Amino acid sequence: MENNPFGKFETASKVAADSAKELESINTKLLEKLTQKNMDLFNSTMDLNNKLISTLGNVKGVQELVTEQLQLSTEYNGKVMATLQEAGEIIGASQSDYQSWIESGLKAFVPTAPKSSRKKAA
Secondary structure: OOOOHHHHHHHHHHHHHHHHHHHHHHHHHHHHHHHHHHHHHHHHHHHHHHHHHHHHHHOOOHHHHHHHHHHHHHHHHHHHHHHHHHHHHHHHHHHHHHHHHHHHHHHHHOOOOOOOOOOOOO
């Protein structure tokens, strides 16, 4: 068997490029999901701001304004907590993707020990 360092380098380069593409795919998928959660949170914030502004024109007194603001704040806090929990679940679910990627990379780059052809001395 011929020792071909250029062939080994080419193989290692191909494996590294494939691995990088796989990691890019995992990262892109995760980023898209987290970006959607960020947009949901932004939309909730804008909705809260619109409700707060419309409340200013519809209340009849300070007590009613405070009550409305507390209600809206409670509603918004619930949406924030739900969004954060969903983001945490997304990140947790991606753990298996990253773990599989790491394990496949280890298999590709960590050589297995060759079996010794020497016999033990008696």
